[in-house]
Amino acid sequence: MSQFYRRLPRLQYFLPKTLDEALSFLKEHKAAARLFAGGTDLVPQLKKRETDIPLYLVDLKGIQGLDAITYDEVAGLKIGPLATISAIATCPFVQDHYPSLFQAASSMASPQVRNRGTFAGNICSAVPSADSAPALLALEASVRLLGRKGEREVPIGQFFTGPRKTVLEADEMLLEIGVPSPKPGSRGVYLKLSPRHSMDLAIVGVAAVGTCEDGMCKDIKIALGAVAPTPIRVPAAEATLEGKRVTPGIIEEASQKAASQCSPIDDHRASQEYRRDMVYILARRALNRVLVQ
Amino acid sequence: MKEYTVIGQRVPRIDGREKVMGQAKYAADYSLPGMLFCKVARLPVAHARILNIDTSKAERLPGVKAVVTAKDFNGWTWGFMANTRDEPPLAMDKVRYYMEAVAGVAAIDEDIAEEACDLIKVDYEELPAVFDPEEAIQEGAPVVHDYRPNNVSVEYHWNFGDVEKAFAESHLVREDRFRTSRATKGYLEPPASLAWYDPAGSITVWAAKQSPYFHYRHLAACFGLPLSKIRVIQPFIGGGFGGTKNDSVAGDFCAVLLSRMTGKPVKFIYTQxxxxxxxxxxxxxxxxxxxxxxxxxxxxxxxxRVIADGGGYTAVSPLTMYLTGCCTPLPYRLPNYKYDCYRAFTNNPICAAMRGHGVTHTRFACEIQMEMMAEELGIDPVEIRMRNAIDNPKPGEIYRTINDMTLKTCGIKEAIQTLVRDPLWAQKDEAPKQDGSVSYGVGMSATSYLGGARQLGHQSCAATVRICEDGTVNLITGATDCGQGSDTVLAMIAAEELGVRYQDIDFKMVDSAYTPVDPGSYGSRVTVLAGQAVQTAAADAKKQLLDILGREWKVNPGEIEIKNAEVYHKSNPSRRIPFDKLAKIACYSGSGAVIIGKGYSGYGIEPLGFENGRGNAGTSFSFTAQTTRAGVDMETGHVTISDFVIAHDCGRPLNPIGAESQNEGGAVQGMGQAIYEDFIMDRGKTLNPTFLDYKMPRSTDVPNIKVIDIITDDPDGPFGAKEASEGSHVSAPPSVVAAIHDATGIWFKEQPVTAEKIVKGLKEKGKWPR
Incomplete structure (x- = not known):
């Protein structure tokens, strides 16, 4: 009758040693099995009975090599499904080449959660306020999914389908997040607004990645978190800037467009109006940081 | 001035080592063989008539040993006053707030107990409900309790002097509406207890209670047992802050009854x-x-005129509403005062005491309003305070407020002047006012809080000081340290008075079978009143020791002194023995010689004038002035508090580390209330019942805090002490809001002043960029 946080429901725990073992288990049990990486999102959801209770937890942490993070100038950044949020935040490649990703990873949750939770898990949970998502959207990342029907690559922009919903099939797992190499001279930023100074959820998150040459905006990608059912890009705002001379007026116009293109909700964390207003403020700050010296 | 050897030293907490090592046991850590787990079943509706409760499915679940509902308590109800006993252990005819308890289950493990709760079927008829306190007291509103058809649970109408005449003769009169937030304590240890109903007819509980003797009386009354059969053993307590841990909760009553029914010990732990x-x-x-x-x-x-949202039951609110009114004549002179309060029953969760009890609401309103008026008159925030502040009475003199509260010491003027000299205020105009989108401001407040609170009924604290033959000491009181550090302070008082070392004192926690009855840890009363009892008990033990040694040495006992565990003849200091030797002489001095000092606080049981608002709500009053520096992002409304300076008159800090940390903790909790904390409600349902969404300050939000002691040595306190902690809890919100005003030019009158409210305020003033 009462539905407070409870103890974990009774579950069968499975610890595969290889990817094949994990995938064939998923194939056999489909929705009755749930993948378990860091568990920082799944465990509270299970305790709260907010998700269907699976029969099996398939712990990926017994499989070697899934926590790799690699980078080269051609292939870009590859993030394995068990790479923790801390690993991203402390990875020299990420710090050097993807500042927006670094800022997103270091702003997430608490040090304990960052040490335990995985970056891929944050994507797969598909919470609209996930900090990792706007940065990945602005960087035009893609995810490699592996399942019964084989492997497929999905652009991150097509991965999220709704709050806590993705294109992942019951028997699929995310194998890798791929982020293209940064364009020469590009800059990036992730700005997060939360009530407190740390360990808090984003009311609004704005990522921008772009290049400005001789005062002209060569390219710009703007992505927003926590202001729509999924993290979103704002193409109209981007189109305002692309190929144009960067002026305060045009940044203003693009920021207004970003604010008008989102569809935030009113809830106990913030009102719709405040969220929309803050998209404008944060977009303006982000664009100034990326496009103006 | 008297030289102290223990008082005023920065000693480590008496319980510090155990707590830091993880060895301290809290209620939830206790277990007994054969123990069952209790879970409470609750109805997710704010106002409903209960038609039927069917527990049969739950009872049939394997592993379930017993289920209780309201009928098993035979109509017993409890409450603060004889005419407000409106709260049953489990809902009887109605539920009056969302998730009110309707049944208790005992099972062999927690999972089964939870599952059994799901199997309890309640037939109910949902009733029209009321959630806004101003609507609740209007005619025609849904009635929460039949015995209060107007939904007014408590009201007082006090009148001192002639306010109408005074307003008519005033140069400036201002009226404003202020609102305080729905704040909570935020302790880490939720309610828990292990209960054992001995088949021979006595109850033993290990319960998380900051005032165990409330619970002791509740259990005796609920189960019809004499007090001699109730044993409340107090474990370490993981935070209190008033309210819940003073009182009993549904789980407490259910666990005891389920233990009686099953013959097994029963434990419950609420989830956060x-x-x-x-x-x-x-x-x-x-x-x-x-x-x-x-x-x-x-x-x-x-x-x-105060309208309080009381929630579904009365609880301790007759005192809440008293305190909300009685302290308004402090810390400024006030010749005319009128107070009308209405505490409304609503279908929200019950509201009760919390740190800064009552005073925080009206002091916030008065402090802000006074500054608004000073601004209109062109008077500076310091000047307005100094012109109105109460002077420190000369030794032997008393300042009497218009409602007959009496002050023997008052350090408010010295506190304000101290802050004026402190760099945060003195150099505020030299510090940058603007940096990018961030505006900076500095604000001040001056407030007061009572120490040694009293309410109805039994008020006295008692202590015994037992001398062991090796010179160590058992200190036995009825006082509870719920985290504030009182065990440490009481041990220091005993050591100072007796003349031994702090580490010679062993502090015994409450066990109602052996420790003296005590009102409890609320209203900043432990150091002040239990402290007085300990001081008296230690003096008594010392007198017994010196009498024996006087006979032995053939000198007047008054000529012997004990200091630092050394005993010596005052005029011939070379004649000396160590304290352990004296203890041995005394304990062995005659057949059956036992040295036990007894003492109790001198504070009596004079009734408070609940109806007319006259009288002292405490033995003494602390005074606090506080400055705050805040940065406000004028685009996002985000507030960063960088500095607090707190000048606090606690009479005399007995353990300076403890007094500092209490001031810091109180101020940070007050800051949470000022800018972050609020329960967001939707028709009686709390939408943010987690620390993710109920936003208390994190360590990264906490400013630099400087605490400056203002020493006034109150004659009624042990070694001059008054209260510390509730004072800075009250001073923080107005000081923070004044700083936000200094930064933004806007006075915010509703707590918490969230970023969103700030942006809204800036938009209204045309100061926001979009």
């Missing part, structure tokens, strides 16, 4: 979410405040 959904929280109050001032800024009159 359960605690945040159903436990007693601070009242949110609407304060309609009217203040009059003369041309030169002297306050001529205050009229406060």
């Amino acid at each position: 979410e359960e605690e945040l959904t159903v436990s007693k929280r601070r009242h949110s109050m609407i304060v309609y405040n009217k203040m009059g001032m003369s041309k030169d800024g002297l306050i001529t009159a205050i009229q406060s």
